[in-house]
Amino acid sequence: MLEQIQVSNFAALGQDIDQCKVDALKEQAVNAVEKLEKGTGEGNDFLGWLHLPSSITEAELSDIEATAKSLRESCEFVVAIGIGGSYLGAKAVIEALSDSFDAYKPGNCKVLFAGNNIGEDYLADLMDLLKGHKFGIIVISKSGTTTEPAIAFRLLKDMLEQQEGKEVASKRIVAITDAKKGALRSLATQEGYKTYVIPDNVGGRFSVLTPVGLLPIAVAGYDVKALVAGAVEIENGDDENVFTYAQTRNALYQAGKKIEILVNFCPRLHYLAEWWKQLYGESEGKDHLGIFPASVDFTTDLHSMGQWIQDGERTIFETVLSVGDMSHSVIIPNDDANLDGLNFLAGKHVDEVNKMAELGTRLAHVDGGVPNLLITIPALTERYLGQLIYFFEKACGVSGYILGVNPFNQPGVEAYKKNMFALLNKPGYEAESKAIQAKLSK
Numbered sequence: 001m002l003e004q005i006q007v008s009n010f011a012a013l014g015q016d017i018d019q020c021k022v023d024a025l026k027e028q029a030v031n032a033v034e035k036l037e038k039g040t041g042e043g044n045d046f047l048g049w050l051h052l053p054s055s056i057t058e059a060e061l062s063d064i065e066a067t068a069k070s071l072r073e074s075c076e077f078v079v080a081i082g083i084g085g086s087y088l089g090a091k092a093v094i095e096a097l098s099d100s101f102d103a104y105k106p107g108n109c110k111v112l113f114a115g116n117n118i119g120e121d122y123l124a125d126l127m128d129l130l131k132g133h134k135f136g137i138i139v140i141s142k143s144g145t146t147t148e149p150a151i152a153f154r155l156l157k158d159m160l161e162q163q164e165g166k167e168v169a170s171k172r173i174v175a176i177t178d179a180k181k182g183a184l185r186s187l188a189t190q191e192g193y194k195t196y197v198i199p200d201n202v203g204g205r206f207s208v209l210t211p212v213g214l215l216p217i218a219v220a221g222y223d224v225k226a227l228v229a230g231a232v233e234i235e236n237g238d239d240e241n242v243f244t245y246a247q248t249r250n251a252l253y254q255a256g257k258k259i260e261i262l263v264n265f266c267p268r269l270h271y272l273a274e275w276w277k278q279l280y281g282e283s284e285g286k287d288h289l290g291i292f293p294a295s296v297d298f299t300t301d302l303h304s305m306g307q308w309i310q311d312g313e314r315t316i317f318e319t320v321l322s323v324g325d326m327s328h329s330v331i332i333p334n335d336d337a338n339l340d341g342l343n344f345l346a347g348k349h350v351d352e353v354n355k356m357a358e359l360g361t362r363l364a365h366v367d368g369g370v371p372n373l374l375i376t377i378p379a380l381t382e383r384y385l386g387q388l389i390y391f392f393e394k395a396c397g398v399s400g401y402i403l404g405v406n407p408f409n410q411p412g413v414e415a416y417k418k419n420m421f422a423l424l425n426k427p428g429y430e431a432e433s434k435a436i437q438a439k440l441s442k
C-alpha cells in the first residue's frame, strides 16, 4: 500500500495539458511557498494553519479527547452548530470515516449538524428528534456573531435548558470561538461553558485541524491524533505534490479551463468535496479571477452530469480523488440462471468494477477534451485524510499566490449579510434598508 497521498497530472494519458506551461510556473510556485514560510505575501496575518499540525501538543489533543469522551458518555446526540469553515471540515472528515448508514443503526452518540442553514423545517425536524433525548451542543463561531449558528444555538440552548435545567445544560455545551471577542465569547463566559479558542491567525476555512474540526470528529469516535499526525507528515515532507497540483491547475486556468470539477467515486467523499469547494472558492474567487470549484459524485452523477462533462463547453478540467483500498469486501455472486447477464462480474469485488468505471471515465473524459488530474488516497483513514487536508490547504495558499490574489480574505461574503440585515430591519442598517426599498419599488 502507498504510504502517502499522491498527485499526478498524468501527461501519459495523452491529454491536453501543456507540460511546458505547467513547468513554467515552477518558479512562481517556489516563490509562493517562500512567501508563505516568510510571511511576506498578502494575508500574512492568517498563516496560523501553516505550521499548525506540528504545533498542536499532545496535551491539547488529550484535552479534546477528554471533552469528547465526556460528551459521548452523557449524550445520545451532540449537535455541532456552525457554518462554512466552522462546519464543513468536521462534516467532511466524519462522513469520510463513517458507515454510510450510521444514522439508522443503533449505537453510540451521534453527531448532528445545525446552524449551517436557515431552514425552519430543518430546525423543527431536529428539535423533534432531540425532544426527550439526552443531547449536547458544540457551538462554533470564530466571529461569534454569525446569524445562522446564532439562531440555531438560541433555539437549542433554550430547549436543552428546558429539558435538563440550566446547570446540566451548561455542562453539555462547549463553545469554540475567539479568545476574547464576540457575542459567543461573552455568553460562554457568563454561562460557564467549557470553551476552546480558534486562533486569530487561522481563517475559518483553514480551521479543521483546530478544535473547530477536531472536537466534533473526536465526539464521532475518530482518532484525532492520527488525523493530525497525517497532516504533520505532509507539513514536514517535500512540496512536490503541492507543486504538481497548484502549477497544473493554474496552467489549465490560463489556457481557458475556468472550472475545476473535483470528482470522487466513493460516496463517503461527498462532503470532502464540499469542504474543498469552500477552501478554494473563498480563497481564489476574488478580483474577478479564480477557477470555479465544482464537484460531482461518480458514478451517480455520470447519469446526470456525464453528458455535459463529456461533450459540453470545453472550459472544464477534472481532479479525481481516487481511494486505493476499501474498508470492506463485497464480492458479486454467481447466478446460475444469469438472467441479468452479470456473470462476467461474478467473483469480482464491487470495487474492482468501480475502479474500471473510474479509469474508463477518466480515459473517456480526456478523449473528450477534459484534462484530468489524479489524487490517490491509499485508504479512507484518519491518517490519510489528515494528509489530504493539509495538502489541499498548502496547495490552496500556493495556488492563490500564483493566481495573484490574497487567498486568506473573503470580503465578498459580507454583501448578502448587509442586505439581509437591512431587509430584517436590524438596528444600524437604516440607510441600506431605504436604498433596498427604493430598488425594489422601481
Ligand code: PA5
Binding pocket: 083, 084, 085, 086, 140, 141, 142, 143, 144, 145, 146, 149, 203, 204, 205, 206, 282, 410
Ligand atoms: O472561512 C470563513 O471564514 C467563513 O466560511 C466562516 O467560517 C463562516 O462564515 C463562519 O464564520 P464564523 O465562524 O465566524 O461564524
